[in-house]
Amino acid sequence: DIQLTQSPSFLSASVGDRVTITCRAGQGISSYLAWYQQEPGKAPKLLIHGASTLQSGVPSRFSGSGSGTEFTLTISSLQPEDFATYYCQQLSSYPRTFGQGTKLQIK
């Protein structure tokens, strides 16, 4: 199984800040990585697929980069609605593992 490790697990930031979340894969997965946002009590929402392609309708302040084993999700200027939990997921092989999540909280 391919393990995904996200860092940090918790992140405190303010509106307007730039934040970066890292996802490391236990082995190379090319660009087969997706990022999801989950607000409390809601289903996850796809933000980025193919490591760096923004899903339709997702604000441009979100961006993704990386390939192989190291990936990042960056939010360029935090908005109030961005305070949520973020998950990475590898789509290179089965099982389709998720990272443990990064909870983004208001400072």
Add this chain to the structure above:
Amino acid sequence: QVQLEQSGAEVRKPGASVKVSCKVSGYKLSELHMHWVRQAPGRSLEWMGSFDPEHGETHYAEKLQGRLTMTEDTAADAAYMELNGLRSEDTAIYYCAAGHDSWGSFIYWGHGTLVTASS
């Protein structure tokens, strides 16, 4: 607009079975990769299984092999997840998800179904 509508919350005793449905609208189920994901209270997302219609293959998480069955009724555009031998640790919100891109992304998600396994 693709929508996934899941069945309602379920309560079962340990050892029982549960079947959750996921009705697809706005797209043909036969052209979607369907997935099931669960989330125990306060925990991360856990992939359970996926169906690949192009190859006719179903993949299950190893820890659920033998207890999990994913099926589809393409005529009704509905997918089903059945979990047998319920344990307290199966208490979770169960999500169906679907996609149709080359990356295999989980593009569309149902609202989730709470399954509680408790005596």
